[in-house]
Amino acid sequence: MSLIKFITSKVFIKQLILAVIVLVVLCFFVLRFLKSSTNHGDFVEVPELKGKNLELVQIELKDKELNMVVQDSANFNPKYPKYSVIEQKPEAGSLVKENRKIYLTLNPSGYKKVGVPSILNRTIRQARPTLEALGFEVGTITYINDIAKDEVISMSYKGKPVKAGTLLAKTSKIDLVLGNGKG
Numbered sequence: 001m002s003l004i005k006f007i008t009s010k011v012f013i014k015q016l017i018l019a020v021i022v023l024v025v026l027c028f029f030v031l032r033f034l035k036s037s038t039n040h041g042d043f044v045e046v047p048e049l050k051g052k053n054l055e056l057v058q059i060e061l062k063d064k065e066l067n068m069v070v071q072d073s074a075n076f077n078p079k080y081p082k083y084s085v086i087e088q089k090p091e092a093g094s095l096v097k098e099n100r101k102i103y104l105t106l107n108p109s110g111y112k113k114v115g116v117p118s119i120l121n122r123t124i125r126q127a128r129p130t131l132e133a134l135g136f137e138v139g140t141i142t143y144i145n146d147i148a149k150d151e152v153i154s155m156s157y158k159g160k161p162v163k164a165g166t167l168l169a170k171t172s173k174i175d176l177v178l179g180n181g182k183g
Contacts, residue, residue: 043095046102049085050092057085057104065098076111076170083107111135111170116155118164124178125151135170146179153177 006012034040044064049057054070061068073086075133080086087105090096114134119127128138146153152176162174 039097042097042098044100046088046090046092046096048092048093049088049102049104051080051084051086053084054106061102066096067099067101069101069102069103071105073105073108076108080107083161113169116162116164116166116168116174119152120156120164121148122152124152124176125175127152130154131174136168137171137173139173139175140177141176143178143180145182147181147183148179149181151178151179153179 018084044066046066047060047064049060052060057068077086084107085104086107089103090100096102100164114136115138117130119130122130124141131138144153156175156177157168157172161177162168168174
């Protein structure tokens with residue numbers, strides 16, 4: 001039997017039609033199964049979590065059948081309470097599927113500690129930007145008799161002398177003693 005006679009035979013055409021019908025029925029049932037198993041069209045709204053503590057967040061996410069992943073934060077935000085949520089992904093109001101992970105960034109207990117830079121024997125023009133770049137604030141500036149005009153002679157924090165390398169919290173105010181140019 002030649003190939004053309006076989007392709008045009010009744011047996012081949014019946015088998016081809018039967019295969020197409022089985023394929024269509026199989027696709028129909030697979031799509032129905034996927035639609036029901038993936039909850040197609042069912043969404044949960046992400047609640048607003050910013051500013052809330054971790055226990056309250058756990059309860060809210062459990063009620064909505066959502067999972068949470070806590071990401072650590074090194075940036076303290078004084079506008080939010082300690083250990084509260086300061087950022088969430090996806091944002092509040094977003095529609096997501098059940099069991100979706102919600103990524104949370106928590107507010108640490110305080111500003112992170114930074115080493116005080118070595119600014120002794122530098123001018124105030126050099127010292128101020130160095131301190132501010134690390135997150136410190138320049139507190140009170142006092143002058144003493146010294147030949148080096150506007151040069152940092154010593155530094156202190158809350159009335160106690162501070163040496164370079166001492167760890168202080170960001171935003172700490174460092175008081176400076178400068179020379180007045182009079183020997």
